[in-house]
Amino acid sequence: MTITKRRGAALAGVLALALVGAACGGDNSGGSSSATTGATATSASGGAATTAVSGGGATTTVKVSGTAQGSGSTFQLAFQQEAIDAFQKANGGTTITYGGGGSGKGRTDLKGKTVDFAGSDSPFSDADKPAEPVLYFPVLLGPITISYKLSGVDQLQLSPDTIANIFQRAIKTWDDPAIAADNPGVKLPSTPITVAHRSDGSGTTDNFTKYLVAAAPNTWTLKSGSTIEWPADTQAGAGNQGVAQIITQTEGAVGYIDLSDAVGSKLSYANVKNSAGKYVEPTPDSASAAGDGIKVNPDLTFAAINAPGADAYPITYQTWVIVYATQADAAKGALVKSYLTYLLNDGQELLSDLDYAPLPKSLQEKATAQLAQIKMG
């Protein structure tokens, strides 16, 4: 019965499309006319609909339909799920899927062309770059919290060197002089510190350790990477949830977790000293502030960690949606472009509720402008 309904919708869509096409009187740009043919071809399976998508101020009528698939970063998974839901509601007949799997999987899938877009917290390395040019669209920022469980301590402040020493097990109790020096006037218990980290390879680990390399270069010795060689007397949990669970279970535990998961698990987290010397609380606002001060490369790659600015939270990281600059399938390309337009504009409003930080205005404008570089092959 759903099949008959869908067919009906598809037919209606095609009729509507024909009317729009007639009304437009043939002054379509190349992009939307190829989208039209694509839609007609795919309407039997997916249905079709007409929507107005606002991109960079100007409103153009782009018709999208069909299916687009993405995979990758679990950091942006919650955002993708919400955004897909809202986008599909606004654009009947479209199907967008986003499977997690990690940034590395997203990049591998995009390179192997098993997905139409990849979510990734790090750009391609030079060695792994696909042969065809890709475009990076930053979609959101987020703070990585230093979450902890320590009875009687509601407010904790940490400097980069102290964090580095805690996570490489040079500091083993909470009343260590280095922690006390960061927290004047706070009574710290002598509870032993349990360090919790990710057992799975993760963009969160990658960016957290990159931060330590950048902010505590003379202290941190374990280098950076999506998996690093943690000391043997640390604990590992799978995913942000796994780390959160260790912290909840263990008095004196500390770990690095995305803000959204830390809030979801009701954990306490520390204020971290930024490069301006100020202790800043991880919030969507302080993460957006970090995004405002950073240097952005022409291809929109950047690293938001250790950003300048008095209000910037220093352990802020970013995630991109990566697509091929030339889309082989015009109908699919139009859908991906339209979805990206949504993510960069209306979609940004979903972020605060999910404890992510929206892109700062400057970055959002650059990313929206880059949409024009997506070409249909």
Next chain:
Amino acid sequence: MTAVLTPSEVEPDRPERPPELGGKKRYADRAFTTVALIAGLSVLAILVLIAYATTKEAWPIFQNDAGEFLFTKRWAPNEGKFGALAFIYGTLVVSVIALVLAVPVSLGIALFMTEVAPPWLKRPVVAVIDLLAVVPSVVFGLWGVLVLAEPIAGFYQDVSDVLSPIPIIGRLFADPVNGRSFFTAGIILAIMIVPIITSLTREVIDTAPVNEKEAAYGLGATRWEMIRGAVMPHSKGGIVGAVTLGLGRAMGETIAVALVIGSAPSVITAHLFAPGYSMPSVIANEFGESTGLWRSALIGLGVVLFVITIVVNLIANAIVRRSIKRSRGL
């Protein structure tokens, strides 16, 4: 193989076949032989293809430095160090712990069901064991990490306090860190393989000839003596086979182990209560983010696991064959 016998050669042995169905049967027979042959060969083909594909993918790491990969323990992907030894060690340790815990329990359950339990109790016990066998491994893993890991840390501490003064054995149980360890992984694996070993063992024990059992009783044997004298010699080969299947599952188990083993790389220690790592769990944890040589190294772990599993199976086969020979008095 029997596949070389053509139907016409088989015919004279079966004169009782109804003649009017002869033509049809011959056709069906030939079809059956072909299908069976294809099925049999496809197993081999799949095995060879798996071995080929994984080895090909893993080739860069073996070419890079096979010695370093197989015989060093340091695993630090962000520094380009890929030593698999600690993972090989971890896999073997958790499997051995699992077998030590599971085999006595499984044999006990199997003997209970076949020789001791009253008939009305037999069926519910069988049902429960079978139920245990179909629980997905991730459920055991989650139970392990959410329920078992926290309280068991205290138990480890108690055991360690009592046993650690003893030389040698004490080392095995020294310095528990937390509830995620080789031993916890071993416990979870033991629970997972008990149903496999139990049901296979039960089937084997059930086939022990009744007249030998009766004869043992007739000679004045007690129940235990009867089991030792009449049931065990007959079942030894089958039990070893059952244990091998359990071991195979234990070595290959991925998610349940990944959740509770503690994920500490580069660790080779005699301390069973220390966190460690096994080959399948490191593959599961790190594959998604891996690239280049790192990815080859992870696939290489799969190849090593494959080889170890084959070796274990060959050894078990040899044991089975020898014990069958011996029990027949050859």
